Amino acid sequence: MQGEIGKTTEDTYENIDVIRTKLQRETTNSNKMRLQSSELTGRDSGKMRGYRAATVCLVLVSTLLLTAAIVLLIKITSLTEERHQLLTNNTNLIQLNKQLKELKNELWNFTQNGWIYYKFSFYYVSTEMKNWNESRIDCIERQADLLIINSTEEQGFMKKIVSSTNVWIGLTDADEEGIWKWVDGSILTSGFWSTGQPNGKYIQNCVVSSSISWADTQCNYTYKWICEKNILPVVLP
Template sequence: MRDQELKKAQDSIKSRVDQVVDCGLWNVGPLLFNGCVKLLDIGRNWNTLSYTPIQSIPNMLNGRAEMADGIYDDVIRTESERMNTDRMEMTVEIYESAECVRDHDFRTETNTHQPLQRTGSDYVKIRSSRAAAVCLVLLCVLLLTAVIVLCVTFTLERRQLISKNENLTNERDQLLTNITNLSEERDGLKIKNKNLTNERDQLLNKNTALTNDRDELTKERDQQLNMISNLTEERDQLLNKNMALTNQRDELTKERDQQLNMISHLTEERDQLLNKNMALTNQRDELTKERDQFNQERNELWKMLNEMGGYIYQSSFYFISSEKRNWAESRRYCTERGADLIIINNREEQEFVKKMPGGTGVWIGLTDSDVEGRWKWVDGSALTSGFWAFGEPSGYKRENCAVLFSSGWHDYLCNDAFKCICEKNI
């Protein structure tokens, strides 16, 4: 029974080691395996312990506790020594430890085949040893659990330290960058300071030169002030003399102004009289010319009236041609006689012309031959209001000259032949 329980304990320890190895805790595996081997060595010595007196069990348990503390110290020490070893060396150590366990199992089995003769006291000792073994196994489990918790805690702390180290590294890089930027700014400020120092020196030199110039100018100013004071005294004397002369001049000026005013009044009266005389002379001459022109025009009109049988309306003289001509020849006929084709300005003149004998079917001085649709009189003025017959003008681009009928104006071809009515201002 003892051998079977020992074998079970060995199998459980091996399984825990395999789990630790599978989980990747390479640094912890060899340590646990060494602890288990020591426990197996303790179990191997149980054969000798089975025949000790029951009274020695407390001493044995105290020794086991000291041995457990030694194992724990060995585990911690071995962990610190093997933190930086290679994974392959750890694996080799695990396999070597496993072979030692197998050898130990084989020796144990050979010992179990030896026949033993046990008495009643032997069974009591065996039971006590089994209880001690169970306690040791529980102690081993607690030790393994504590080691695993410590490993996990160490791993988390290591990760935290790594992250803190990375953060500190980044902060260090940032600080180095800031130091570099500050160094560049410092160099720039040194250069600026040097430039400002040079400028200050230059300004000090200029200030010294300006101070010297100021002193010289101050001396000159004092000399000038002395001269000004002397000149001021002379000016005051001259002003007094000038005031006396000015008073005399003012009196003489008043007398002269009075005489000039009298002369100017007399000159104005003379000029007014001369202008009036000239105006009257010019008016007389103009009236004489107008009278002569009027007499001449009156005589010419009487001749024309006698020759052409014309008519007078307001300030215009009208006469009608005896022959039919086109519009351009009719206008030439009028201009050769000092007149032009008629310009009808209002309805009264329109009715007067219509009542004249032969006053219908005659050319008038209206055409749009220059710009189609823009009717103008022969004097160049634009037509503002006309007396067109219904539906007129209707000739578009072909009929560009106006003919007076009793129904109103009509547009005809300018090459058609009609009589014309001429108008002359009198």
């Protein structure tokens, strides 16, 4: 009886040892699992932080590249416009030089043929005497027309080129009595008539000018005449 009780007690101790061993193993395994889980969680968290950092870097790099591209595009556009402006200026300079050369040649040719230059116009004083219509025909053949006086300065210029001689100018009322028109069709608004002029009515329909003033006279009389050829001032296109 005592033997059985002792055996039972030993078995109980053995069972307790087995249980303790199992518990220790389970505790150890549980700790290992928690440790591994913690390590995995830490690794995952590290990876997430790495992904986020990489994403932020990628966004920053993309933003910098986009900004650089925009700045480069603006600079290229600006340089293109500057190049176009330089080419335009160069073209204008070439055109200006061409016009100046043409004007110089024209001045030379005209002055060699008796023409006088004054404020973008050439003037030719005849040495012959003809009636008004014949005088105008001569001017047209010279690619000009009878003189049109537009200002006091131009009338004053007459003093230098005709002295006191009467010359035909391009003014007539042959189309309608009393309506004085220049040869370009424009109507006279103010003039430099001598006192009492014009006074010829239907008989005197053409105008001569001295260095000081005008007078109407018969168109079939003969006088010297002045041709005028206008030229445009040199301008950039």
